Amino acid sequence: MINKIGKITIYVENQAEAKQFWCEKLGFVVAFEQPMGPHMTWLEVAPKKGCETTFVLYEKGLMLAQNKEANVLHPNVILSTQNIEKSYEEMKAKGVEVGDLMKMPYGSMFSFKDQDNNSYLLREDQ
The missing domain is CATH 3.10.180.10 (2,3-Dihydroxybiphenyl 1,2-Dioxygenase, domain 1)
Known part of the structure; x- marks a missing residue:
């Protein structure tokens, strides 16, 4: 049925600042990055290339606009x-x-x- 943990979402205030923190301060790498419309980028970071599990850095405001009851704490x-x-x-x-x-x-x-x-x-x- 389930064979792995694929992605963990971290809700952030500013995606660019989060990317800088995880990549520059903690040494993570960008595992995937793709524009998803005019105001959103899908961004995943991981400790190294090839990791099965990634962090999705997702802006809190965008999630709350999609689902006002989402827990982004x-x-x-x-x-x-x-x-x-x-x-x-x-x-x-x-x-x-x-x-x-x-x-x-x-x-x-x-x-x-x-x-x-x-x-x-x-x-x-x-």
């Missing part, structure tokens, strides 16, 4: 890394707002915020 996403200390230092150096680096018996992690103040968690893969 914030994502609940956990991302993975193989080197939490390096990721933490790189993100801080690029001006990303990061929380405390937490080292727990079950893993190391920290939270960070995007350009719209949405919170995410980055966790080290074991």
